[in-house]
Amino acid sequence: MPYPAKTSPEAILEAALELLEQGGEDGLSLRALAGRLGVKAPSLYRHYPDKTALEVALVEHGNRRLGEALVTASREGGPEAALGAAARAYLEFARTHPRLYDLMMDARLSALASRESGKAVWATVLRLVGALTRDPDDTAAAVALWSFLHGYAGLERSGMFGPSGPKGGLEAGLRALAAGFKARAG
Amino acid sequence: MPYPAKTSPEAILEAALELLEQGGEDGLSLRALAGRLGVKAPSLYRHYPDKTALEVALVEHGNRRLGEALVTASREGGPEAALGAAARAYLEFARTHPRLYDLMMDARLSALASRESGKAVWATVLRLVGALTRDPDDTAAAVALWSFLHGYAGLERSGMFGPSGPKGGLEAGLRALAAGFKARAG
């Protein structure tokens, strides 16, 4: 076999994840990716039809990982403890994989990504707020919580909290939202 | 005068704003910008030393505009009405100038931008939540509100709310946060 397989879709995905986090979205070039795999750029086209397909695979991978993390974290204690743990897990994911998280929030890519890959995330958020509002399908409350987490993650990453840090803003927001959600149960 | 001035820093900034919103951050190239001004790309270097300087000017411009919008909107009625009006103004700004808003949230650029240009925004947020928590310097509450607004704007723009829309998530979040803030006044 003169040309044995040196790489695979899985290996490419893995390397792309590392490259993405190190070099940013602009650093994720097919040339650099191939270099990291000991391969030339055109070889990648045997495994992914184009760059967008690879990016979509990255988004789906991220959706699954985040979904798992939320499901695991939200097993904790009562409804409010579970919400707190899931919130921390969400932010931890965004902190550890900031560029992947960006990619996951890209409108064009998430439109191309499979619907199911992102389902676990949304389902968990719905379940968590539902336990507080006593409405298992409280979309409005879920949107509010998601917005808060997404915004906190973004501001944190952009350094907008400055050197003094968020100063308890996470706890303040979570407490206020949880209290507000419980009031909806009224 | 063989080479009369065809453009100016102000005209460049104006054109850059339009180009930014039409073509996205990647669409803001010096070539395209010059083309829109009826000028060649190298001429721009007479007015801004490099591309980053232009981007910083854009960020400062955006900070001032958003600050003004928030100050104006937050003149309304009581503390809670003012907070709602300012929140809507914030989201309206992010909706009308999404790419500029992105640029404003870029860590590298906001570090280079003048401190004062972003001060009005933060001061207004602090004042609004302070009226509810009765603490004029309640950083935690301000961070929470800012996170919620920033996240809602981002999710809305990324199309993450889907075709069904946010389903009252804005109102739910604002109500919950306002209630939580009032409780802090205790």
Add this chain to the structure above:
DNA sequence: GTCTATAGAGCGATAGAC
């Protein structure tokens, strides 16, 4: 202050040999 010309680098993607 604007211009032409160009340096110097990057990118995604394709053709065709092996």
Add this chain to the structure above:
DNA sequence: GTCTATCGCTCTATAGAC
């Protein structure tokens, strides 16, 4: 499945004429 070679295009930035 990988390779070399290349197309065609993008970009920021500089040199030097006028």
